[in-house]
Amino acid sequence: MKTTNILLVGVGGQGTILASKILSSGLLEFGYDVKMAEIHGMSQRGGSVSTQVRFGKKIHSPVLEEGKVDVIISFEKMETYRWIKFLKEDGIVVMNTYEIPSAPILSGNKKYPDGIIEELSKRLEKFVFYDALDEAVKLGNFKVLNTIMLGSLIKGMNLDGIDWDEIIKNNVKEKFIDINIKAFNRGFELYDNKLKGGK
Numbered sequence: 001m002k003t004t005n006i007l008l009v010g011v012g013g014q015g016t017i018l019a020s021k022i023l024s025s026g027l028l029e030f031g032y033d034v035k036m037a038e039i040h041g042m043s044q045r046g047g048s049v050s051t052q053v054r055f056g057k058k059i060h061s062p063v064l065e066e067g068k069v070d071v072i073i074s075f076e077k078m079e080t081y082r083w084i085k086f087l088k089e090d091g092i093v094v095m096n097t098y099e100i101p102s103a104p105i106l107s108g109n110k111k112y113p114d115g116i117i118e119e120l121s122k123r124l125e126k127f128v129f130y131d132a133l134d135e136a137v138k139l140g141n142f143k144v145l146n147t148i149m150l151g152s153l154i155k156g157m158n159l160d161g162i163d164w165d166e167i168i169k170n171n172v173k174e175k176f177i178d179i180n181i182k183a184f185n186r187g188f189e190l191y192d193n194k195l196k197g198g199k
Contacts, residue, residue: 003056005064006153009083010049010075011100015146018171019073020051022150026159026167027055035062048079073153075132075146076100081116093124094152094191096132096145128152130194135186141176144183151187152194160188 006023010016020036027034032055039050052064066085071092074080080095087093097117104110120127136145147168154160168180 001057003054003059004157005069005071006053006055006157007064007069007072007083007086008051008053008075009072009079010096010146011079012047012049014049014075015143016049016051016075019146019150020053022147022164022167022171023153024053024055025171026154026162026164027053029167030159030162033057033059035059037062048082050083071153071157073149075149077116078102078113080120081113084120087124090125092126092156093120093128094149094156095120095127095129096149097129098131098133098145126156126195128156128191128194130190132187135190136183139179139183139186141179144176144179147180147183148187148190151184151189152191153187154184155188155191 008016008020017038024034024036034053034055037052052062054062064086067088069086069088069091072080072083072087074093074095077095077097077099080093099112101112105112117129132145132148133142135148136142154164164184165181168184169177172180
């Protein structure tokens with residue numbers, strides 16, 4: 001059984017860690033050996049947050065190498081660009097197109113980079129991008145953007161043989177269970193609909 005490497009990246013407050021925990025719980029339930037590592041960079045101030053998840057028959061280290069990642073799920077557009085060097089040649093990217101300017105951009109010292117979608121569209125065969133925040137707002141709670149994107153990740157990796165509804169129930173507060181399951185299912189649908197930006 002091959003080892004699969006997943007990188008989840010975003011900024012503080014977007015639910016990167018919770019999505020990683022739900023993913024890891026599901027993979028463990030399915031019988032995989034799973035290792036997960038978190039890196040927080042001033043996450044409470046909107047700084048970069050990344051989580052590395054590796055799974056397979058036996059995993060000895062959670063640390064990912066550049067050029068070896070099967071899937072990057074990115075909760076913020078510029079974060080995708082920062083981490084793209086970790087993706088392997090035929091890897092998958094699921095990206096939230098919503099922009100959250102970093103402190104240097106807000107202060108006027110730097111400009112938010114242009115052309116990220118265009119460049120990645122040329123480079124990647126499997127590239128799914130959409131405004132996950134807008135999708136979450138349509139469902140009634142902007143905080144479920146992470147669960148929407150998790151649904152797309154699961155669809156893209158064909159990990160649908162797991163009872164994800166039950167995993168979500170075990171990892172979110174009771175009053176948020178229903179909306180998170182709806183969000184997960186919405187992300188599942190969006191993977192095919194939005195592959196390479198399709199409608």
